[in-house]
Amino acid sequence: NLNKLFLGNNRLEAEDWSFFTALTNCTQLLQLSMEGNNLNGSLPKSVGNLSTNFEWFKFGGNQISGRIPDELGNLVNLTLLDINSNMLSGEIPLTIGNLRKLFILNLSMNKLSGQIPSTIGNLSQLGKLYLDNNNLSGKIPARIGQCKMLNMLNLSVNSLDGSIPDELVSMSSLSLGLDLSNNKLSGSIPQEVGTLSNLALLNFSNNQLSGQIPSSLGQCVVLLSLNMEGNNLIGNIPPALTSLHAIQRIDLSENNLSGEVPVFFENFISLAHLNLSYNYFEGPIPISGIFQRTNSVSLEGNKGLCANIHILNLPICPSSPAKTKNNKRLLLKVIPSITIALFSALCLIFALVTLWKRRMISFSWFNYGHRQCTDVLRQFSGMLNMLCSSNPKRREVPTTPINNETLKKVSYGDILKATNWFSSVHTISSTHTGSVYVGRFKSDKSLVAIKVFNLNQPGTYESYFIECEVLRSTRHRNLMRPLTLCSTLDKENHEFKALIFKFMVNGSLERWLYSEQHYGIKDRVLCLGQRICIATEVASALDYIHNHLTPPLVHCDVKPSNILLDDDMTARLGDFGSAKFLFPDLVSLESLADIGGTIGYIAPEYGMGCQISTGGDVYSFGVLLLEMLTGKQPTDDTFADGVSIHNFIDSMFPDRVAEILDPYMMHEEHQVYPAEWFEACIKPLVALGLSCSVVSPKDRPGMQDVCAKLCAVKETFLQFGDFSL
Numbered sequence: 001n002l003n004k005l006f007l008g009n010n011r012l013e014a015e016d017w018s019f020f021t022a023l024t025n026c027t028q029l030l031q032l033s034m035e036g037n038n039l040n041g042s043l044p045k046s047v048g049n050l051s052t053n054f055e056w057f058k059f060g061g062n063q064i065s066g067r068i069p070d071e072l073g074n075l076v077n078l079t080l081l082d083i084n085s086n087m088l089s090g091e092i093p094l095t096i097g098n099l100r101k102l103f104i105l106n107l108s109m110n111k112l113s114g115q116i117p118s119t120i121g122n123l124s125q126l127g128k129l130y131l132d133n134n135n136l137s138g139k140i141p142a143r144i145g146q147c148k149m150l151n152m153l154n155l156s157v158n159s160l161d162g163s164i165p166d167e168l169v170s171m172s173s174l175s176l177g178l179d180l181s182n183n184k185l186s187g188s189i190p191q192e193v194g195t196l197s198n199l200a201l202l203n204f205s206n207n208q209l210s211g212q213i214p215s216s217l218g219q220c221v222v223l224l225s226l227n228m229e230g231n232n233l234i235g236n237i238p239p240a241l242t243s244l245h246a247i248q249r250i251d252l253s254e255n256n257l258s259g260e261v262p263v264f265f266e267n268f269i270s271l272a273h274l275n276l277s278y279n280y281f282e283g284p285i286p287i288s289g290i291f292q293r294t295n296s297v298s299l300e301g302n303k304g305l306c307a308n309i310h311i312l313n314l315p316i317c318p319s320s321p322a323k324t325k326n327n328k329r330l331l332l333k334v335i336p337s338i339t340i341a342l343f344s345a346l347c348l349i350f351a352l353v354t355l356w357k358r359r360m361i362s363f364s365w366f367n368y369g370h371r372q373c374t375d376v377l378r379q380f381s382g383m384l385n386m387l388c389s390s391n392p393k394r395r396e397v398p399t400t401p402i403n404n405e406t407l408k409k410v411s412y413g414d415i416l417k418a419t420n421w422f423s424s425v426h427t428i429s430s431t432h433t434g435s436v437y438v439g440r441f442k443s444d445k446s447l448v449a450i451k452v453f454n455l456n457q458p459g460t461y462e463s464y465f466i467e468c469e470v471l472r473s474t475r476h477r478n479l480m481r482p483l484t485l486c487s488t489l490d491k492e493n494h495e496f497k498a499l500i501f502k503f504m505v506n507g508s509l510e511r512w513l514y515s516e517q518h519y520g521i522k523d524r525v526l527c528l529g530q531r532i533c534i535a536t537e538v539a540s541a542l543d544y545i546h547n548h549l550t551p552p553l554v555h556c557d558v559k560p561s562n563i564l565l566d567d568d569m570t571a572r573l574g575d576f577g578s579a580k581f582l583f584p585d586l587v588s589l590e591s592l593a594d595i596g597g598t599i600g601y602i603a604p605e606y607g608m609g610c611q612i613s614t615g616g617d618v619y620s621f622g623v624l625l626l627e628m629l630t631g632k633q634p635t636d637d638t639f640a641d642g643v644s645i646h647n648f649i650d651s652m653f654p655d656r657v658a659e660i661l662d663p664y665m666m667h668e669e670h671q672v673y674p675a676e677w678f679e680a681c682i683k684p685l686v687a688l689g690l691s692c693s694v695v696s697p698k699d700r701p702g703m704q705d706v707c708a709k710l711c712a713v714k715e716t717f718l719q720f721g722d723f724s725l
């Protein structure tokens, strides 16, 4: 009856693999993991005789050699196949295409050769595919494009050749990364690359790609990291890249790119690394934004670059010729218009005088005196203005005063244009209650997030109205309030409701907490100081809605994905769709479904039919705090079988707490937690998380106390002056 067998990270050896034949008798075995041992020899064919119910096969980090047996294709229920970092050789068997339920396929760091089998296209559930660091050759099969769920593809460090298939860069599911670096790919980058609008990391570096950088790349608005260094790319950096607002690193070095360094790089506030060296860029470089942080920019090996100030060791631009040229150009543009205007005026006067002399027209108003004359002239010039001015006069925008501020009015048409007719390229997220789009209104240059409600779903109206109420009655720097709203009819006369928020460049806290989302970028890991700040800010927002509003407001869905981070990492509590005001005389027992909330964060008393209270939010906050410290979601496998995150951490507290802290919390230079930090910050934080998440609501502290405690911890932390936040 054995279900799971985990023997990972030991020193087991397996020359003859006889244990394997024995395991084929365990007909209930679903998961087998033996990663990080000293298993050698090759995988036996009897692997195909393991139970067909098999789900997990984890053998990474051993010394397994030889071919992958075709029989592995018998394990049709496999969801995870991980044999990374071994010495496997030969071709990847075609039978891999039988593993229809596969979600992760990791064969990276082996010596596999031959082509990538096109049967991989049959793996319709595949989410992550790692074949990097092998000797794979030939073309990338276009059929990989049929893996509609793929969010991560790594083919880096192989000998793949041919061009990048259009189908590959048309996979809008790719969100974590597409890494084709260090191969022998040639041809140009397909225009379809703009389809990758959810992608965070794109790496085409060190291939033989040619042609221009496609301007459609500008549609990949959530791109964090772009690497195309070491190719044969030509032409300019396309102006369309100005929309890559979230970008953190760009490397286009060692290509044949030319033209000027675009000024819009100055506006990329998250950009921390820009490498344009060894190209043919020329002209003056921009000098603000990232260009002031000289360690973050590399421009060497571009002979034609100059700067208007002493910066980055560049020569000063030969300024005077450029200026006079500009002035001359300006004059050349202006003189003709002035001449034409003067000439027309003279003609007009001449014509009027001639006609008047001949008495062909009578100007009765000539006798009315000076005043009327100027009035008429004024009207006349007004008319001219109307005819000539290219921008039609701005319509007066009706405004609704709310909370003493005026909201900008947004029409359905504006939203249509900003989201490119609700194009999937602009979609950030989508649930049954609605979709969130990213876009920009014509009148404004900053990006906004537009939440469009799906009004056919029960509860959606309530969500919309409560968010409007939050807009109307709150004001706090750590709350995500809508900027404005749009409530109207759409083209088919159906009701249409949308809220417009500031676009949060740094996304949600959830994206920052989990290591698989770090994309290997060190700056994307939250250090202890940042975690303390974020927790304090969220607590402050909760204290405000619980204790400073009448009636109090309960959020009911506090969790990392509802905490958004602004460009300076300020935390904002968002998504009030499930929130409820606590009206004193409205006693209603709500069912769990009415409360909303998310498994793992929902207070246990709600499950027993208790009324909504601020204590429910305190519970969720406690879970959140424990999650931020341990890097473990409350739904993590570690907490199965009735052990909650609270109980688990409680059982380790205080002596063994160090074992379960998120290892990423410390920056590299402090691998171990300094003892003072531990006593003064981490222990009180864990204790606070535990006290907030106790089962009995009346034993939980109020948000005001929580806030005070967190501020105290933050103060203490800041006093360890040696460590920067």
Ligand SMILES: *[C@@H]1O[C@H](CO)[C@@H](O)[C@H](O)[C@H]1NC(C)=O
Binding pocket: 021, 045, 046, 047, 049
């Ligand atoms: C797998 O099972 C079949 C049928 O029981 C048997 O004939 C075959 O020898 C087994 N293969 C291996 C490699 O053990």
Ligand SMILES: *[C@@H]1O[C@H](CO)[C@@H](O)[C@H](O)[C@H]1NC(C)=O
Binding pocket: 052, 053, 076, 077
């Ligand atoms: C395994 O796959 C087979 C065939 O697809 C199916 O009948 C069976 O129910 C699956 N077993 C499990 C545990 O999913």
Ligand SMILES: *[C@@H]1O[C@H](CO)[C@@H](O)[C@H](O)[C@H]1NC(C)=O
Binding pocket: 094, 095, 097, 098, 119, 122
């Ligand atoms: C893969 O799917 C195609 C049809 O989509 C089918 O013709 C082919 O036989 C499948 N291959 C495997 C190995 O399952």
Ligand SMILES: *[C@@H]1O[C@H](CO)[C@@H](O)[C@H](O)[C@H]1NC(C)=O
Binding pocket: 082, 084, 085, 104, 106, 108, 109, 128, 130
């Ligand atoms: C795949 O293997 C690589 C090591 O080669 C490892 O870094 C990576 O985390 C693995 N990915 C998954 C999802 O198991």
Ligand SMILES: *[C@@H]1O[C@H](CO)[C@@H](O)[C@H](O)[C@H]1NC(C)=O
Binding pocket: 108, 132, 133, 154, 155, 156, 157, 177, 178, 179, 201, 519, 520
């Ligand atoms: C892909 O694999 C290479 C080589 O193993 C590795 O260096 C790189 O970080 C991986 N890329 C991603 C996006 O994980």
Ligand SMILES: *[C@@H]1O[C@H](CO)[C@@H](O)[C@H](O)[C@H]1NC(C)=O
Binding pocket: 210, 232, 233, 234, 255, 256
């Ligand atoms: C890139 O520039 C180098 C050096 O000028 C030249 O040899 C090479 O042909 C150029 N490649 C392309 C694709 O223009």
